[in-house]
Amino acid sequence: MEKSQNEDAAKAGDEGTQNPQALAALQDGLDSITHNPPIDVESLLPKLVKRRVNALKQLQVQGTHLEAKFYKEVHELERKYSALYQPIFDKRRDIVTGAVEPTDEECAWHSDQEDEEGLAEDLNKKVTVEEDKKEETATEEDPKGIPEFWLTIFRRVDMLSDMLQEHDEPILKHLKDIKVKFSEPDEPMSFTLEFHFEPNNYFKNEVLTKAYRMKSEPDTDDPFSFEGPEIVDCEGCQIDWHKGKDVTVKTIKKKQKHKGRGTVRTVTKQVPNDSFFNFFNPVKVSDGEMDEDSEFTLATDFEIGHFFRERIVPRAVLYFTGEAMEDDESFEEEELEEEEDHDEDGEEDEGEDDSKA
Amino acid sequence: MEKSQNEDAAKAGDEGTQNPQALAALQDGLDSITHNPPIDVESLLPKLVKRRVNALKQLQVQGTHLEAKFYKEVHELERKYSALYQPIFDKRRDIVTGAVEPTDEECAWHSDQEDEEGLAEDLNKKVTVEEDKKEETATEEDPKGIPEFWLTIFRRVDMLSDMLQEHDEPILKHLKDIKVKFSEPDEPMSFTLEFHFEPNNYFKNEVLTKAYRMKSEPDTDDPFSFEGPEIVDCEGCQIDWHKGKDVTVKTIKKKQKHKGRGTVRTVTKQVPNDSFFNFFNPVKVSDGEMDEDSEFTLATDFEIGHFFRERIVPRAVLYFTGEAMEDDESFEEEELEEEEDHDEDGEEDEGEDDSKA
Numbered sequence: 001m002e003k004s005q006n007e008d009a010a011k012a013g014d015e016g017t018q019n020p021q022a023l024a025a026l027q028d029g030l031d032s033i034t035h036n037p038p039i040d041v042e043s044l045l046p047k048l049v050k051r052r053v054n055a056l057k058q059l060q061v062q063g064t065h066l067e068a069k070f071y072k073e074v075h076e077l078e079r080k081y082s083a084l085y086q087p088i089f090d091k092r093r094d095i096v097t098g099a100v101e102p103t104d105e106e107c108a109w110h111s112d113q114e115d116e117e118g119l120a121e122d123l124n125k126k127v128t129v130e131e132d133k134k135e136e137t138a139t140e141e142d143p144k145g146i147p148e149f150w151l152t153i154f155r156r157v158d159m160l161s162d163m164l165q166e167h168d169e170p171i172l173k174h175l176k177d178i179k180v181k182f183s184e185p186d187e188p189m190s191f192t193l194e195f196h197f198e199p200n201n202y203f204k205n206e207v208l209t210k211a212y213r214m215k216s217e218p219d220t221d222d223p224f225s226f227e228g229p230e231i232v233d234c235e236g237c238q239i240d241w242h243k244g245k246d247v248t249v250k251t252i253k254k255k256q257k258h259k260g261r262g263t264v265r266t267v268t269k270q271v272p273n274d275s276f277f278n279f280f281n282p283v284k285v286s287d288g289e290m291d292e293d294s295e296f297t298l299a300t301d302f303e304i305g306h307f308f309r310e311r312i313v314p315r316a317v318l319y320f321t322g323e324a325m326e327d328d329e330s331f332e333e334e335e336l337e338e339e340e341d342h343d344e345d346g347e348e349d350e351g352e353d354d355s356k357a
Numbered sequence: 358m359e360k361s362q363n364e365d366a367a368k369a370g371d372e373g374t375q376n377p378q379a380l381a382a383l384q385d386g387l388d389s390i391t392h393n394p395p396i397d398v399e400s401l402l403p404k405l406v407k408r409r410v411n412a413l414k415q416l417q418v419q420g421t422h423l424e425a426k427f428y429k430e431v432h433e434l435e436r437k438y439s440a441l442y443q444p445i446f447d448k449r450r451d452i453v454t455g456a457v458e459p460t461d462e463e464c465a466w467h468s469d470q471e472d473e474e475g476l477a478e479d480l481n482k483k484v485t486v487e488e489d490k491k492e493e494t495a496t497e498e499d500p501k502g503i504p505e506f507w508l509t510i511f512r513r514v515d516m517l518s519d520m521l522q523e524h525d526e527p528i529l530k531h532l533k534d535i536k537v538k539f540s541e542p543d544e545p546m547s548f549t550l551e552f553h554f555e556p557n558n559y560f561k562n563e564v565l566t567k568a569y570r571m572k573s574e575p576d577t578d579d580p581f582s583f584e585g586p587e588i589v590d591c592e593g594c595q596i597d598w599h600k601g602k603d604v605t606v607k608t609i610k611k612k613q614k615h616k617g618r619g620t621v622r623t624v625t626k627q628v629p630n631d632s633f634f635n636f637f638n639p640v641k642v643s644d645g646e647m648d649e650d651s652e653f654t655l656a657t658d659f660e661i662g663h664f665f666r667e668r669i670v671p672r673a674v675l676y677f678t679g680e681a682m683e684d685d686e687s688f689e690e691e692e693l694e695e696e697e698d699h700d701e702d703g704e705e706d707e708g709e710d711d712s713k714a
Contacts, residue, residue, distance in 0.1 A: 041509060042678050048499045052452050054466035055459035056503075056674035059445050059452075063671065066445070070438045074431060081427045088416050088423070095409050095416075102412035109411035142405045146413075152398060224675055314420065317413035318581055321399055 064218040064226045071216055071228045075189055079182040085314070092316065093177040097198075098145030146320075150175040153312065153319045154276070159304055160312075163276040167247045172276070174200040178316075180309050189214040189229055193308050202247075204240040208280050211235045212305045231302040236280035247275045279304070421575040421583045428573055428585045432546055436539040442671070449673065450534040454555075455502030503677075507532040510669065510676045511633070516661055517669075520633040524604045529633070531557040535673075537666050546571040546586055550665050559604075561597040565637050568592045569662045588659040593637035604632045636661070 042050055094100035151172040154160040164172075177196040183189055192211040199206075213233040218226035239246075250273040257264050272278070282301050283294045290298070311324065318324035399407055451457035508529040511517040521529075534553040540546055549568040556563075570590040575583035596603075607630040614621050629635070639658050640651045647655070668681065675681035 040679070041513075046499065049503055051464045052459060052503050053674065053678065054464045055452050056449055056677075057466055058463055059449055060672065060674050063442060063445055066438065066441055067671075070434065073434055077427065077430055077434065081423065084423055085420060088420055092413055092416055095412050102409060106415055107408045107411045109414055142403065146406055146409050156398075224672075224680055314424075315417065315581075317410065317417050320413075321410065322397070323581055 061218075061223050064223045067226060067228075068217050072189070075182065075216070075229065076185060079185075082180065082182055089177075089179070089313075093196075096146045096149045097176050098143075148173055149320060150178065150316070153316060156322060156325070157312070157319055159307055160276075163279060163304075165247070165273075165275050168276045171200065171202045171247070174198040174202075178308065178313050180313050189216045191305075191309055193305065193313075202242060202245045204242070205237070208239060208277075209237045210280060210282075210305060212302070212309075231305060233285045234282050234298075234301060234305060236282050239277060239280055247273060248277050248281065249273050418575075418580050421580045424583060424585075425574050429546070432539065432573070432586065433542060436542075439537065439539055446534075446536070446670075450553075453503045453506045454533050505530055506677060507535065507673070510673060513679060513682070514669070514676055516664055517633075520636060520661075522604070522630075522632050525633045528557065528559045528604070531555040531559075535665065535670050537670050546573045548662075548666055550662060550670075559599060559602045561599070562594070565596060565634075566594045567637060567639075567662060569659070569666075588662060590642045591639050591655075591658060591662060593639050596634060596637055604630060605634050605638065606630050 042053060045053065091100070095102055151169060154164050154168075154172055174197045175195060176198055177194075179194040179196065181192045181194060183191065190211055190213045192209055195208040195210075197203075197206060197208070211234060212231045213235075214229040215232040216229040218224075239248075249270045251268050251270055254267050254269055255264055256267055279301070283290075283298050285298065312319060315324050399410060402410065448457070452459055508526060511521050511525075511529055531554045532552060533555055534551075536551040536553065538549045538551060540548065547568055547570045549566055552565040552567075554560075554563060554565070568591060569588045570592075571586040572589040573586040575581075596605075606627045608625050608627055610623050610625055612621050612623055636658070640647075640655050642655065669676060672681050
């Protein structure tokens with residue numbers, strides 16, 4: 001969990017650890033894989049030696065502060081490169097939306113020939129299986145840009161499709177671009193995801209934002225746990241829904257029986273509704289104790305924010321085609337250890353009605 | 358595996374990936390954790406749309422080259438910080454070797470009071486259990502510096518203790534310091550581990566080196582798999598052993614029976630011997646096919662090199678005290694999935710003799 005919230009540069013630290021990553025046993029066999037018994041070396045040391053070890057710990061604390069400065073410079077470097085990537089991302093947006101038609105030269109791709117020759121048979125098979133879809137798309141042979149580009153990514157990436165509801169899909173067809181903005185050097189370290197929409201019938205906002213604040217300093221109480229910047233808080237935005245279009249609430253009908261008279265009347269009530277757009281109204285980080293569910297929800301939110309920043313935005317086309325999934329799979333197996341069932345679908349047993357508020 | 362060979366900054370990429378790294382499911386439940394069926398989206402697209410997707414892929418390739426430049430700048434940043442860390446590391450070496458006695462101020466450490474009061478009972482218990490050791494150390498109440506500092510780390514860290522043999526231990530007592538040197542900007546990207554030894558009776562070298570060469574460019578054939586610099590090769594050094602002191606070979610006695618005469622004579626033969634010092638004589642990366650064992654040995658070597666660079670050298674005191682192990686444990690569980698038994702201890706069934714060459 002923590003690892004996923006770190007800055008890029010943080011990973012190698014533990015990937016080595018981690019990663020970051022680098023604990024495997026030699027060919028001598030893996031018998032000794034468990035740690036040697038945790039002897040408290042320090043308590044066994046002569047006083048004068050323990051004193052010197054404490055001096056090394058002081059030096060180590062100095063090191064963590066240097067490390068924090070290093071990560072700040074990495075953040076600056078990311079900001080610098082963000083500006084260099086921007087023309088590429090703008091071009092991507094223009095092609096996706098159909099604002100620009102790429103030239104033949106810009107569209108040359110080495111696997112085209114393979115696709116059309118060697119893989120022809122394979123493709124024919126697939127086309128048969130997916131006949132319906134093919135026909136659908138065939139009827140509109142030249143749609144504008146790349147239709148449903150971002151929606152397709154939402155559908156294909158598990159972490160996003162888990163949030164996606166049927167009623168979100170027509171809205172996400174209007175998503176034009178997702179951008180990452182990094183905080184300026186004089187601001188507290190953070191990054192903001194910007195979701196840019198075409199004018200649509202659902203809400204008035206052109207941009208929905210989700211900001212993630214990072215902690216980039218070692219803890220005074222526990223300096224040695226510092227592994228680089230970590231997401232510690234996030235903030236969504238107000239969505240100006242058109243009347244009756246808010247998919248994050250639903251109206252339910254409830255029958256009330258009058259105790260004395262025995263008459264029944266129907267009342268309507270608005271309750272929260274599952275939707276990707278709840279992403280813009282996250283759980284608040286509170287200073288007091290948070291319950292386990294809120295902590296889990298928040299930790300998941302931080303991972304999603306990190307994933308948008310590190311993977312989806314920089315490599316969108318590879319998630320659209322599915323090429324990125326293969327690379328992520330090995331990663332995913334490592335990360336997904338906490339397989340608890342956080343099912344929060346336990347709705348009240350009431351009559352439901354899908355009409356929107 | 359690959360992750361552990363990447364540069365620091367590479368991790369966040371996949372930790373997001375991976376961390377680098379960030380695939381977990383929302384509170385809606387983890388049922389949909391498997392990837393949606395891998396539909397070949399591209400083959401179903403109208404030709405004109407597929408053409409535009411190819412344009413996005415060309416843009417994506419441009420992105421990977423920008424990413425490679427980013428990682429080169431991160432490497433530069435690491436080189437810059439390496440120089441800033443050096444005074445801290447030099448001070449550490451001087452305290453470890455006893456060249457410098459730290460002042461009282463330099464040795465103040467907040468947990469001292471706890472140790473001496475609150476934890477007194479715990480410590481007493483431990484002291485009883487470890488009575489023998491305590492007595493041993495008590496007899497030499499003021500040794501020079503911090504005796505066996507690096508050897509203790511080798512003993513405590515599984516990845517290193519797996520390489521460590523009993524005959525390596527007296528040699529490693531002479532290890533004064535381990536340094537990481539980064540390649541200059543005009544050189545191919547690499548880093549070198551330097552093991553600095555006191556004058557000793559085992560070999561003449563003052564420094565043993567292990568250099569790791571990194572690949573920091575996207576593959577032309579597979580640009581999208583690029584996740585940052587990756588270790589691709591390593592080179593050890595010649596150890597000038599004093600006569601009879603080379604622990605990496607052993608002399609075995611073999612009885613030979615003369616077929617005709619039936620007489621038996623004993624011949625001696627030098628064979629490789631397990632030792633940490635084989636670390637300086639690694640398997641060569643070959644262009645042709647490597648067998649699975651060599652590949653495993655090499656991959657493990659790369660992980661160890663990465664681990665020295667990212668964890669052991671920057672945080673040595675925390676591995677000495679054991680504090681670093683707690684942080685690494687969660688990492689380790691994630692990484693250690695390949696639990697194959699690469700036991701190569703199947704020696705020939707011959708009489709062995711521990712005499713050194």
